Amino acid sequence: MKKKDKHNHHGRHGPPHEHGPGHPHDRQNKRRGHGRFDAITHDEFFQIIPGGDGGDDDEDDESSDWLYDLQEPEGVCVPNPCLHNGVCREKERGKRKFKCDCPKPFKGKKCPKRCKRGQCGRGECVVTSKPPYYECKCKAPFLPPNCVDYEVCEPNPCQNGGTCVRDGNDFDCTCSPGFTGRLCKVGPDDCYTDDGESYRGNVSETDDGHDCLFWNSHFVLEDGTNPFDTTDKEDGLGPHNYCRNPDGERMPWCFYRKGRDLKWDYCDVRKCDDPTGTVQDMWTATAQKQITRIYGGLKPTPGSLPWQVSVQMRPRNSNVPFSHTCGGVLIESCWVLTAGHCIQTNKDMQVVLGSQDLSAKEPDEQVLTVEEAIRHENYSEKSYAVYNDIALLRLKGQNGKCAEESQFVKTACLPDGPLPDGMECTISGWGSTENSSYGSHHLLEAKVLLINQQKCSQPQIYGRVLDNGMLCAGHLAGGVDSCQGDSGGPLSCEQNSAYMVYGLVSWGDQCGKKNKPGIYTRVAKYVDWIRSKTMIKK
Incomplete structure (x- = not known):
């Protein structure tokens, strides 16, 4: 080509539709x-053109004769100047003239013509x-x-x-x-x-x-x-x-x-359309891919999700109250796992553990300051997906001890391999519900199914934007899903009587929509990365 x-282009560098209606x-x-x-x-x-053959059109062939001459051929027909298996025949000895017998449908001096003027x-x-x-x-x-x-x-x-x-x-x-x-x-x-x-x-x-x-x-x-x-x-x-x-x-x-x-x-x-400047702004989008994403959820019994974390933020060095922004998962006394798009460098951060209701201070909750946020080095935001959407929060503590284990605060295990498609797992968080777009004060949970990656990559679902750092979970019929404010929270799966954090709430197309299940960060892919940053042993 x-x-x-x-x-x-008249000096215009923007996309064609920057102009208005x-x-x-x-x-x-x-x-x-x-x-x-x-x-x-x-x-x-x-x-x-009468006859439909477009005439001889040999004038186009003449323009390429100079290239043939530069090749210094041994003879008029060596090398063969005829294209498409045409047979070269010498016309007049010593005058470098030749004729090509062309196979159909090729015509012209050197058999180049398939499409001809007027054809x-x-x-x-x-x-x-x-x-x-x-x-x-x-x-x-x-x-x-x-x-x-x-x-x-x-x-x-x-x-x-x-x-x-x-x-x-x-x-x-x-x-x-x-x-x-x-x-x-x-x-x-x-x-x-x-x-x-x-x-x-x-x-x-x-x-x-x-x-x-x-x-x-x-x-x-x-x-x-x-x-x-x-x-x-x-x-x-x-x-x-x-x-x-x-x-x-x-x-x-x-x-x-x-x-x-x-x-x-x-x-x-x-x-x-990309209504964002940042991923956080995508929470307010209506029909676009939303990077926060529990519809159809129920209140869990106290202590049934002891690894669930509320990640809270406020403007840097201010006295403004902290507010819930994302979910997270406690994986070690001083380490919380969350989504990469939840990290905001210009904010103070804290985590609340052991809480069910964020609107009231509970006797069993623990509040810890975030000392460092580590987002994956290859994190990437696109208007249609988020890649390597994972981050770690290092908590502030004393003598290497931060969160205190209790009935209401425990760590979740890291996965050691893939789980079967169709397995039922649990999503949880304080995000938007079908009744409240501003989120729920009370922790909610719902059951979802792990969906085959190939199925989820079909054109009518998410197409080719998914990679092996993502997984689908939910119900293709819609209705049960994670939503705004749940980002970074756990997709928890039980295996051998232990609960592991198999996924992190990442993104999706609206909430609870048919053929648009939630997309979760596939934690199993990042276990080595997690261990390298936290020094957590197997």
Whole structure:
């Protein structure tokens, strides 16, 4: 593939949709269908040539003769200048003239032609791997297979329930609510995250309104075999004209043609909403991935979750009362395990152990100051997920002793291996409930099931954003889940009469939503890291 020239972007460096509603790039306000019919019929590459063979077009072959001459061939046909297994025949001895007998469907001086000017009428010619080695992609309103005949709005070119509105030989699509694009292909959830490397949506227009070329267009591919199968490659390229970012640009892009020149530009694709500046702000998001996440919970009996910790914060060096921010798990007298996104360096921190009701001081609770917070070195926040979401809190104590073990304060074990899918475990915390978005004063618990990672990675659930540092737990039907304020709290599982902290509440898509179970940090992956920081022995 070639990617050299680029359309001048007029000095605008932000994403295409930084402009507001009503901007001329808004597809619903931009009646770009008008004049399109004339533009197609006047384009030299969409001309209808009698006979349909596009002429000889040998002028393109002549431009590459200089390269052949530089190779200093031993003879006119050595090495063979004919491409695609063409047979070279010497025409006139001593004058370096040759003729290529080309296998069908290749034609031309050196057999390079699969797609030729005029071969596809009013459509784009794309390269294929199988005979006849090309395919015509018609420009609406021209009809397949030869892109010569046309019919406006019959059949309806507008997709996803869009209505075709005719205006002479041109048309516009009035899209159903939530759908955009000239042919209504772009759905309401069609957007990209980060730099768009993982974008697999349906946008096929540049920011300046040019139609994207197919990735297997003959304008894009050099001579040779079509590299694309019928299914997308890992980088999202294939026999389609949807925008992608296979080479690390700042957002999805595509090739387009201007006359005989091949150019590229960024696409008119929306960046997924990210209401955050920090992970903590995501707690207030409505439809975005929430990094805090107990719906359907019940009050546990006192002392049944003695490793549960309330992580509390206040502004640094202030006299403001501490308030509950996250959950945590006591794993050693002076060490608490929590989520990485719970750490705020500009806050004073303390932990409360042995408490059931945060609205009242209880006789069995213990309050300890956090002396140091250690977040995982590879912690990473994305708008769609949080990676390596784990941290340790070192508590302040005396003579290596901090928390005092009691009926209501005990440590949880670290896992020593994987647990079976479908196993029932317990989640707990003081987070938001179905009745209170501000959280519960009383500790709640609920039973959830460990969900198969492959199942959880299906497109309708969480897709490909999960890694082996995460695990799914909950109920795919929804209803029971962790929620805001539970972050960092335990997913506790019983094995051999001992309770282990198998996961930490990390993130998820809303709370208690169907097909959106909670995502938990897989503690088993980080046991070595935990031991290296705490010196806790096996």
